[in-house]
Amino acid sequence: MKVVKNEGKKETKRTEKMKENGISETRDKSETKGKEPLFEIDPRSVYKCVQCGTCRSVCPVFDVVGWESANTRGRMLIIKSMLEGRPPSEDVLSSLASCTTCGICAVKCPAGANPPEVVEAARAQLVKCGVTTEAxxxxxxxxxxxxxxxxxxxxxxxxxxxxxxxxxxxxxxxxxxxxxxxxxxxxxxxxxxxxxxxxxxxxxxxxxxxxxxxxxxxxxxxxxxxxxxxxxxxxxxxxxxxxxxxxxxxxxxxxxxxxxxxxxxxxxxxxxEHLEELNLKRLDLTVTYHDPCHLGRHNKVYDPPREVIQAICTLKEMKNIKENSRCCGGGGGVRIGYPDISLKLAKKRIEDVPEGVDYIVTSCPLCVRNLRDAAEDIEVIDIVELVAMALE
Incomplete structure (x- = not known):
């Protein structure tokens, strides 16, 4: 599948739609910096992607933006095209910079590709080429x-x-x-x-x-x-x-x-590891837990926060948890670069919250910030706040 830039009305509509969703076109700075460095990424990591499209069904940004360039398969195809000689452009920048690197694509990929690593490597190459966003x-x-x-x-x-x-x-x-x-x-x-x-x-x-x-x-x-x-x-x-x-x-x-x-x-x-020494008291609360992407999917830390919560109160799980947890939208530079997309992702995550809980608990301050922006009827707290309640 060859990645080409849309032309004429299609490109105009595409650009307008991306702007509506917070993806802005940014001038290719490499035009003013002389010859671009060689685009070097391990091709084996890119060619693992067999373009099956499994990632399209789980990519959080694609879910709210809808363009092929805003999902994992599209990004991998764009990076592949750059390995084959395509120069960095505005479309390349907006596609790669809008990835939260949440990692759900890597968990679901049947070919064993790790798109977040590839995207981060491609971003580093764009930086070398002088292609960056203002954010x-x-x-x-x-x-x-x-x-x-x-x-x-x-x-x-x-x-x-x-x-x-x-x-x-x-x-x-x-x-x-x-x-x-x-x-x-x-x-x-x-x-x-x-x-x-x-x-x-x-x-x-x-x-x-x-x-x-x-x-x-x-x-x-x-x-x-x-x-x-x-x-x-x-x-x-x-x-x-x-x-x-x-x-x-x-x-x-x-x-x-x-x-x-x-x-x-x-x-x-x-x-x-220190629950017995902390001597936490039980609280008459029911909470749900949000798995941060970089604690959960990236590092498989799923059980410890749940052990802490269950030592204090009742845990009622969200609809999508652990490796299937939805991204809050705050990571990968997306919150600062594309705040509208970031907020939409956070609101999607709030939809997973079960009824009858007193708090959403998480273990990442960026997740706290983004989910608080999206949550209207429920308070979002860090796990240390829950622990502090049980120590009082």
Whole structure:
């Protein structure tokens, strides 16, 4: 199947429709940067795709956008065409940048392809060619200049008092990696998490920066390497062999992109391991649980958060769970780049919530943010908030 650019009225209608759904056409910057670098992606990872179309039935972005270029098969065909000599273009950029990298396509692929890895590699190639969106550039600038994805200038540990900061252990086997979201958007999550972890001798990094997940997901690999090296130096100074994090994006990055010398565990895993020591009380609540893509599908962490929840209250599962869980729409740079699509995906996920629950519980601050934007009649909370209720 040859991927070609639609012409005439078809292309005009297509562009208008994509704009309606939040996919904007962006000028190919490589036109002003001289000769483009060679487009290098392992062809074996691309040619695993046999174009069967299974992914079309599960791709969340295709579900709300409807264009072939906005589903996994379309993206894989576009990347294949670039391997065969097609230059990067506006259509290529908008197609690849709108993928949430949720990974449900990889779970369902009968040929064993891993499209999120291919898409991320292709994005990195587009960055080398100078082809990026304004949203990507803005995100990169924020992280590389301020050390966080929001461009915040406040101290990353502002949620602690000066006295509390002065008492932090300089050395520990365990360190809590807070992440950008909990540091600056949900400091109450950070404080509650650290209050629990302090019981076990966990400390904080003196100069934590963004884990680099946003840079890696959007193609800025060289910039990501510098940020990761900074964090690694911090972890080594503390002497920690185990890193604990409450953010699914930080978790998958620390676990899969940092050197294997570290033991990386998610907050739900740590909590599940220490349930007896926490002595949590039972609450008269019924909740449902949303599996974050980068904690669940990408890393198979399904049972620990459910063990924690069931130790506290009644769990009533959503319609689609675990490997079949719908993406909240916040990942892969889609929330910042295509907010309309992101919100539509979150609303689709809310449709899976069963009746008669008091809260939607999740274990990722980005999922909390996106689902809260979409949920009208039910409160969305982080798992650490549920734990804090059971500790009071």
């Amino acid at each position: 990507q550039d803005k995100l990169k600038a924020a992280i590389t200049t301020s050390g966080n994805s929001f461009g915040e200038t406040r101290n990353r540990l502002h949620w602690l008092s000066d006295t509390e900061r002065s008492k932090l252990p300089e050395k520990s086997d365990y360190v809590y990696f807070v992440g950008c979201f909990d540091s600056y958007r949900y400091p109450e999550f950070a404080k509650k998490t650290f209050e629990v972890l302090q019981r076990f001798g966990v400390t904080l990094l003196p100069d934590e920066q963004c884990c680099a997940s946003p840079l890696l997901r959007t193609g800025f690999r060289d910039d990501a390497e510098k940020i990761m090296e900074h964090n690694l130096e911090q972890i080594r100074k503390v002497g920690a062999h185990t890193v604990i994090t409450g953010c699914a994006g930080c978790y998958t990055t620390l676990k899969n992109n940092y050197p294997g010398e570290l033991r990386v565990i998610s907050l739900p895993e740590f909590l599940a």
